[in-house]
Structure formats: C-alpha cells, structure tokens
Amino acid sequence: LAKKVASAAISKLNPTQCKSKKYNVVLKQKIVSTLLSAFVGSLSSEEVQKKTSALSGKLNELIMSKKLTVLMINGSPHVRGNTAVALAEMEKIFANEGIETEIVHVGNKAVRGCIACNSCMEKGACVFADIVNECAAKFEECDGLIVGSPVYYASANATLIAFLDRLFYSTRFDKTMKVGASVVAARRGGLSSTFDELNKYFTITGMPIASSQYWNSIHGREPGEALQDEEGLQTMRTLARNMTFLMKGIAL
Secondary structure (H helix, E strand, O other), X not given: OHHHHHHHHHHOOOHHHHHOOOHHHHHXXXXXXXXXXXXXXXXXXXXXXXXXXXXHHHHHHHHHOOOOEEEEEEOXXXXXXXXXXXXXXXXXXXXHXXXXXXXXXXXXXXXXXXXXXXXXXXXXXXXXXXXXXXXXXXXXXXXXEEEEEEEEOOEEOHHHHHHHHHHHHHOOOOOOOOEEEEEEEEOOOOHHHHHHHHHHHHHOOOOOEOOOOOOOEEEOOOOOHHHHOHHHHHHHHHHHXXXXXXXXXXXX
C-alpha cells in the first residue's frame, strides 16, 4: 500500500522536483498523512504514533534503496598528479560505503571562459558544446559534487574556474541540498585561499558543504608526492566519511 501511495504522490511532482532531495521530506509527510487519514478515526493516539513511526521507517528504506552517486572533478592537468591522489583516497571510502563515483578530468581540456552571452537562458545549455555541457547532466543526477584543484598563485587552475563558471551558470536545475566539497593540492602555500575560492560555488547555490578534521588540503609537488602526506590522506578519508553521512542524512 505504501508503494502505491508513494507512486501516486511522486506522479504529481514534476521531474525537477523528483530529483530534488528537499522534496523527500514533503513526500514522506504526504504519504504518511494519506495512509493514516483512511483509518485515523478508529485509532487511538498511541496507535497512530506507532503506525506513523513504522510507515516512516519503511519509507526511509525505500528512499535509501536508491544508489547515491558522487561526481568528482579533477581540475589538474595531470591525470595522475597529487590532486588525483586526494580524490582516489576519497574514492576508496565511498566504495566501502556503497557510494558510486565518477571522476571527470577537466584540467587537461581546452575550456574557454564564459562570454556572458546568456544563450544558456534560452537554450538551457552553454553555447559552447564541450565538456561543460557533457557534465551538466551528470551534475544534475549526482547527490554530491567534489571539485579538486592544484594551487597556482594562491588560486585554482584557470581551466577549472572557467569550467565551473559556465557549469553553474548555464545549468538551471535546483542544486539545493546537493552536497559539495572541495579539495586542494599544493607544494606549500595558497591552499586556504584556493579552498575558499572553490567553496563559493556551493554557497551561492544552496549546496551544503562537507568538511573534514582540517581544511581539505594535501601537500606535494612532484606527481604522487602527496602519498607521503599522511595527515592530508587522513583528512581526505574523514571528508569522504562525513560527506557520505551528510548525503545519506539528506536522502532521508
């Protein structure tokens, strides 16, 4: 019966709402109230409370049966560089938690910046047909987004910034409650400013940010050198666990 009512409630929502996590709470309330309204008059308050709790639990199981996914953006031009080391460390934790991941390498692509033509307002996609439009659908479908970048002059890779500017501006779907996280890699300095720069994309679109035990950074200059940064690797693992907890909590 719960599945039938859930299907009926879902059918009343448009596709954008169905993909938005914030509608899960509203949906559950509608389902529970619909089921109870049929026989609430013949139940005591204790029985109503018990049935409400039981129905909510079943609905939680239905919601959590959906596979959670994380899109990981590597903004480094080096596919096997230190940014990739950080992302790979997180990927191990996600795999253990049953979270599906996909890594997209952006830093080695030719991505031009936004030209403020506003064509995306009419077409629903960026006027330049490249990796930005290719990632738009993946961004919409994922439950979490991780953006990784090396540090160049205390800032993120310019290619990555061009990608993010166009990706966030040209996509009009609701990003609220889609969990975001940024990770940065550098030999020594500029990590905090780059970390702050990348988080701006999340905070302007209603995306909660996952945090760790320290700022999400890892140290290394030569490719693979970050593997020696034990604290940085631990920070990545903690970040992945915290992000998993947050995504699952939002899904409920």
